[in-house]
Amino acid sequence: MKKVLGVVLLLLLFMLSELYFYGDEEISTLNDYEENVIEVSDPTELANEPVITDNLSFTAVEIEGCSQENIYLEEKEFQYYSYTCETEEQLIHLGNELVTGLTADGTIFLTEEAEEDYDEVLLDYGFTDKEEVLIWYDVDENTLVDSYDMSVPNFLEDYQIDREQHEKNWDHFIKLIPREYRLSVVDYTVFAHDYTLGYVEQFTYEDDLPTDWGFAMNVIDIESETERSATIIHEFAHLLTLGEDQVTPYVSEKSCQFLLLDEGCTQSDSYIQVFFDKFWVDIRDEVNSLASDPDMLYDYYLDNEDNFVNDYAASSLEEDIAESFTYFVLQLFPDNTNRVQDEKISFFYDYPELVELRIEILSRLQSIMA
Template sequence: MSIQSCSKDDAAAGPQPNSNTNTEENNNTGTDSGTEDDDGSITIYKVEGDKIVKEKDYKVTGKLLEFQKDTKKHQEIWNLVKRIIPANYRSRMSEFVIFAGEKDGTAGYVVERTRDLSKWQMGIAIDFAYQGGFNTRGELAYTIVHEFGHIITLDKVQVDSSVSQGGCKSFFTGEGCSRDNSNINKLYQNHWADIWEEFRKVNNENDAQKFYDKYKERYVTQYASTNPGEDIAEVFAMFVTTANGVHGNSRAEQKIQQMYDNPEMINLRNYIRGNIAKSSRSFLPAPGSWKNANTFGNKDKMHCGRHNKH
């Protein structure tokens, strides 16, 4: 089983005409639990500066109730979010959700909370966050970096939500029309436009596997081939978590180089790596470990793909 990582509504991180599911990492155990919404939601918090303030506890039972009561774990997850996302970017988050991802394989997600894409909700799966111990092998940190990658490539700075798909002359995300000079539009124009019609014919897992096998040289992970939104989030995550720079000229490495050519992305990378390096604990995954095909396999521990209900 693998895990999915994208924005909470799948269209937000990918092309509207093609509703692919996402895949990301693997590791999972069953839970005897339920919620009033039956999607694993446990507790929702409002983000107020550096703090999270409880807004609502969902009606849950079984293991989910145990997770709900363990607010120290909620805070520990949030503390790691704060170490990774700088305060001026964290101000774009209005809500933070603790949920259980076992049912649909979701590790995390983000979803826009305002029409103009200025505010976002982030959700983190507490069961995956503590599987094998807190942030085992840096997987939680990677999930947070990936989700943050969605926010900084899909927010109002990068995407104009007032432009419809019919009026969009650049890459259209689920949230709106990407701006001409946006990171996601550059990635689409340089690395997706020439294979877009072929990609749109992907209708099932077998098609997706064939598509990836044919174009794997273009992707930093198999999960990145899900759609442009997941691609750029994976590129950002690999850019941040991998220690060394680009040493080749594959399509995948060209995408990483696009990050190195962007001063904002370099500053974010330096902040995340420098802030985490202040601790004696290892918060990031080992370089290269996220390229393992078993990690980005056939299912989804999504950083997205959940329906917007809050």
């Protein structure tokens, strides 16, 4: 098993952007939309399915060529807009408007303040900075079922029994990430740490059996909806880029024809393989050689600052694609690609399904923040 550790929260400075044109086929922001939406006249039969409803408490973004429907997830009592646009140019414009609406003051998400709370707890109790798992839950699709308490220091017991906060983090994940993208998550871990805000973990079994994933959130340091959202989007990016439809598990180094990761062998057209071919072929060995020395790794980032969206992205291929995806979702479309970091954000716009997914996540985030 491998933990994909952490997330560095973002300081995103937004700017007006040019639009990128892809074509004129109609785009829907829900996969298999006709199958997933049922009429609101009988919303009780399928609690996990989205339902068309009315009267959201916030205003939809109006873009020429785009329409919207109100969706209600009954189990979580959560409503959001599902958008459909005629072209991807309009869809990208819509995404920019959603980002602008979420960041009226020009900035979103903090970078360092989130680390202070747990640091203070450690100082008060003379505790080390190791991760403390407080409790983990079995997951049945949207629902937390059986839970298992771990042995923890006395000063963390209040956090361990704070089930309301545990469920708040989990519900945020459920609301923000579409159902079809999180079906592999079977485990939810609540932990405490001084700088790691979240991680995902692959569970491997016998050969040829599907792999499952665990999702984990820090129960102490995450205080705001913005911090929570950035963390979830980053960790979801790992699920998106390392899942079984992208990386084939149980492949030996000898049998792998492409890039061998801890999670398995990348498929030829996988997001992370294409990202590697474009941005990491010439640097991966050097970055990996610096991994054990944080100071040298940070110096490497400073020497190549234009190539990464932030210093955490420079730590590995996996973190680079996850951080770049987070910026792709939460930042305006780059108005130029003079820097490699902008090329990395633009990379995701080459995939129409990810442009749709960006709108889906931003629309859900609009509702969460309303």
